[in-house]
Amino acid sequence: MRIAFVGQPNAGKSTIFNGLAGYKTITANFPGQTVHYTVSKVTVGDETFEIVDLPGIYSLTAIDKAELESRKYILSGQTDVVVNVIDASTLSRSLELTLQLTELQVPMVICLNMIDEARRKGMEINIEKLSKIFGVPVIETVANKGIGLDKIFISAKEAYYKRLIPNIQSFHKDIEERIEEIEKIIPEEFFSKIPKRYIAVKLLEGDEELTEEIKKYPEVLNKVREIREEIKSSHGRHADTVISSERHALTMNIFEEVTKIGEPLKSTREKIDDLLTNRYLGYPLLFLILFGIFFIVFEIGKLIEEPLISIFDSFIQKLPTIVKEDSLTFFILKGLLEGFSGGLGVAIPYLIPFFIGLTILEDIGYLPRMAFLMDTVMHRIGLHGKSVLPFIISYGCNVPGVMATRILESPRDRFITATLSVLIPCAARTTVIFGLVGAYIGGIAAAGLYIFNLFVIMILGAILTKFIPEITPGLIMEIPPLRIPTFKNVFMKTWLRLKDFILVAWPLLIISSIILSFLEYFKIDTIINLVFFPLVSWILGLPEQTGLTLLFGILRKELSMIMLFQAMDTTDLSKVMTNTQLIIFTIFTIFYIPCVGTIGALIRELGTKKTLIVSILTILLAIILSLIIRILLSIFG
Amino acid sequence: MKTLVNIDNGKKVKILKISGGRGIRQHLQCLGIHIGDIVTIKKSSFLGGPVLLEINGYDVALGKGVASRIEVEEVE
Numbered sequence: 001m002r003i004a005f006v007g008q009p010n011a012g013k014s015t016i017f018n019g020l021a022g023y024k025t026i027t028a029n030f031p032g033q034t035v036h037y038t039v040s041k042v043t044v045g046d047e048t049f050e051i052v053d054l055p056g057i058y059s060l061t062a063i064d065k066a067e068l069e070s071r072k073y074i075l076s077g078q079t080d081v082v083v084n085v086i087d088a089s090t091l092s093r094s095l096e097l098t099l100q101l102t103e104l105q106v107p108m109v110i111c112l113n114m115i116d117e118a119r120r121k122g123m124e125i126n127i128e129k130l131s132k133i134f135g136v137p138v139i140e141t142v143a144n145k146g147i148g149l150d151k152i153f154i155s156a157k158e159a160y161y162k163r164l165i166p167n168i169q170s171f172h173k174d175i176e177e178r179i180e181e182i183e184k185i186i187p188e189e190f191f192s193k194i195p196k197r198y199i200a201v202k203l204l205e206g207d208e209e210l211t212e213e214i215k216k217y218p219e220v221l222n223k224v225r226e227i228r229e230e231i232k233s234s235h236g237r238h239a240d241t242v243i244s245s246e247r248h249a250l251t252m253n254i255f256e257e258v259t260k261i262g263e264p265l266k267s268t269r270e271k272i273d274d275l276l277t278n279r280y281l282g283y284p285l286l287f288l289i290l291f292g293i294f295f296i297v298f299e300i301g302k303l304i305e306e307p308l309i310s311i312f313d314s315f316i317q318k319l320p321t322i323v324k325e326d327s328l329t330f331f332i333l334k335g336l337l338e339g340f341s342g343g344l345g346v347a348i349p350y351l352i353p354f355f356i357g358l359t360i361l362e363d364i365g366y367l368p369r370m371a372f373l374m375d376t377v378m379h380r381i382g383l384h385g386k387s388v389l390p391f392i393i394s395y396g397c398n399v400p401g402v403m404a405t406r407i408l409e410s411p412r413d414r415f416i417t418a419t420l421s422v423l424i425p426c427a428a429r430t431t432v433i434f435g436l437v438g439a440y441i442g443g444i445a446a447a448g449l450y451i452f453n454l455f456v457i458m459i460l461g462a463i464l465t466k467f468i469p470e471i472t473p474g475l476i477m478e479i480p481p482l483r484i485p486t487f488k489n490v491f492m493k494t495w496l497r498l499k500d501f502i503l504v505a506w507p508l509l510i511i512s513s514i515i516l517s518f519l520e521y522f523k524i525d526t527i528i529n530l531v532f533f534p535l536v537s538w539i540l541g542l543p544e545q546t547g548l549t550l551l552f553g554i555l556r557k558e559l560s561m562i563m564l565f566q567a568m569d570t571t572d573l574s575k576v577m578t579n580t581q582l583i584i585f586t587i588f589t590i591f592y593i594p595c596v597g598t599i600g601a602l603i604r605e606l607g608t609k610k611t612l613i614v615s616i617l618t619i620l621l622a623i624i625l626s627l628i629i630r631i632l633l634s635i636f637g
Numbered sequence: 638m639k640t641l642v643n644i645d646n647g648k649k650v651k652i653l654k655i656s657g658g659r660g661i662r663q664h665l666q667c668l669g670i671h672i673g674d675i676v677t678i679k680k681s682s683f684l685g686g687p688v689l690l691e692i693n694g695y696d697v698a699l700g701k702g703v704a705s706r707i708e709v710e711e712v713e
Binding site: 058059061063089090092093096121123206238240241244245248264277279368371372375376379384385409474475476477478479480481 | 659660661662663664665666667668669671672673680683684685686687689693694695696697698699700701702703
């Protein structure tokens with residue numbers, strides 16, 4: 001049995017999915033976290049369920065790319081049961097999607113999630129009544145606390161075996177007649193798996209995709225156009241507005257019938273929320289919160305890194321006493337140890353506190369508030385507040401950052417945001433910044449690099465906007481309530497993100513480190529370094545051995561730093577490189593070509609051609625910036 | 638005509654008209670903002686910043702560009 005979770009953004013579909021399937025997908029407190037769907041198999045008793053977590057959709061008329069994905073899946077007719085997940089505290093709005101889902105005529109379960117939050121708002125929902133209206137099971141859950149999740153499979157089974165198809169709620173008679181008129185003339189073979197009524201309603205609404213498809217049948221298209229015009233002249237409004245008002249009226253009726261509204265609990269949460277988005281205090285708080293997180297990450301990371309590194313160092317130094325120096329075994333062992341310690345000693349101490357910080361920010365729901373605060377600033381670079389979300393996520397990793405651009409409505413915004421996102425120092429580059437500049441020069445210099453990075457992004461954004469002018473209307477975004485993160489979710493999410501590093505990046509670090517040892521042993525490294533000599537030495541003013549390390553950095557950005565220790569044959573870089581060289585190396589690593597993983601994500605989101613443009617642009621940018629800083633440092637440094 | 642941009646904090650308004658293309662209209666409808674709805678201004682626009690509205694118990698942020706296309710009248 002295949003069960004699809006369908007619901008509006010931030011209704012908690014992924015939280016429910018994780019609760020049922022074990023921790024498989026990343027959740028957060030902002031609309032649009034899930035941008036692609038995840039499938040998982042769960043066996044309960046002797047029955048296997050295939051559950052699908054779809055990106056949130058506000059309606060079955062898709063607005064952004066993530067929504068389009070969901071819609072495609074829902075319309076493909078592969079689902080046996082739809083579980084309509086609703087954030088109970090936004091019931092009045094969520095029911096509009098429910099109404100559209102009923103038109104698909106698939107067995108359904110309505111799941112009122114976050115019922116605790118609705119109660120805090122003073123809402124009492126009569127689930128028996130709601131169940132009677134739609135003719136399907138209605139259950140209550142509090143997914144983040146795991147309450148009520150056991151009822152999902154039971155109800156889904158009931159809906160499936162008893163074929164509990166939801167009742168369609170009728171519009172006014174005149175509209176219903178129009179729908180019927182269209183329904184009758186839709187050819188049998190046109191999306192044969194989807195009920196004709198659904199198609200008819202969507203055509204009346206002027207749905208882009210379906211209208212495009214129906215062009216194959218000009219007589220149907222003409223009839224639809226004619227009816228849309230008739231509705232417009234009889235109602236004085238566009239047909240899509242008329243349908244939407246009809247749906248809105250229906251939902252409000254149902255909402256009023258099943259809900260009693262009492263006094264909301266005025267809580268400290270509202271007061272905190274008020275402060276966080278305050279027009280004066282909001283900005284210093286934003287700065288303090290971000291600065292605080294980086295400061296804590298830096299301090300904790302350093303605390304763990306130093307003892308760990310010294311253990312490995314003493315071990316590497318003892319190596320010549322165990323294996324003969326200059327033998328191939330020695331080189332391989334050295335590469336292995338250096339790669340291993342690079343992952344464990346340098347990356348992980350910074351990654352864990354960073355991921356915890358990011359997760360807490362996400363789960364509290366601070367990111368949409370940042371979008372609200374930053375809207376004006378983002379307009380300066382021709383974007384709007386929502387673009388802040390991919391940016392912040394990019395601080396963790398550029399790959400989900402680039403994927404998060406799907407929450408943006410226009411291709412132009414997606415392109416600019418994705419291009420700027422890949423310049424944001426991800427966790428990997430954070431380890432480089434902290435490991436090189438932070439460790440050898442100081443925390444303030446490291447912080448300075450972040451500010452410099454933001455400055456460059458702003459300027460580049462302003463330039464890009466000049467070339468691709470703004471046409472989007474601006475920010476339209478739901479701001480979810482603040483929530484208290486659960487310990488379990490923070491732990492599981494940090495683990496999920498760390499697992500990705502341990503399973504993918506760390507082995508890559510170790511293998512690359514061994515390859516570098518091989519290259520050194522066979523003296524191939526000097527040839528590669530010779531090729532990069534003009535760039536590395538003349539333009540960047542770096543030691544020639546760094547050429548190879550920068551090449552490795554394309555695989556994973558932190559590789560370039562770990563390789564650097566190996567290439568320079570030291571654990572104390574300050575002895576072989578000047579502060580200027582360390583800064584230039586770090587700046588170049590931050591900006592030049594996105595890592596392989598990010599390039600993959602860019603190709604998926606933007607296509608090969610644009611990815612190529614972005615890659616070349618970033619290399620040029622890295623060279624220009626490094627050169628400017630080098631000149632500035634030589635004058636003022 | 639007053640739009641959402643020139644309403645003060647804490648005021649309740651009724652939405653009279655939404656100008657702009659089908660894209661904006663549909664997007665607003667999806668978030669539960671319709672003509673005739675009554676919304677409360679939680680944070681008014683400041684220095685060209687966005688407006689924060691409360692509608693039926695949840696919050697929606699609208700950039701200045703969008704807010705200026707929504708005509709409203711004060712109620713109460």
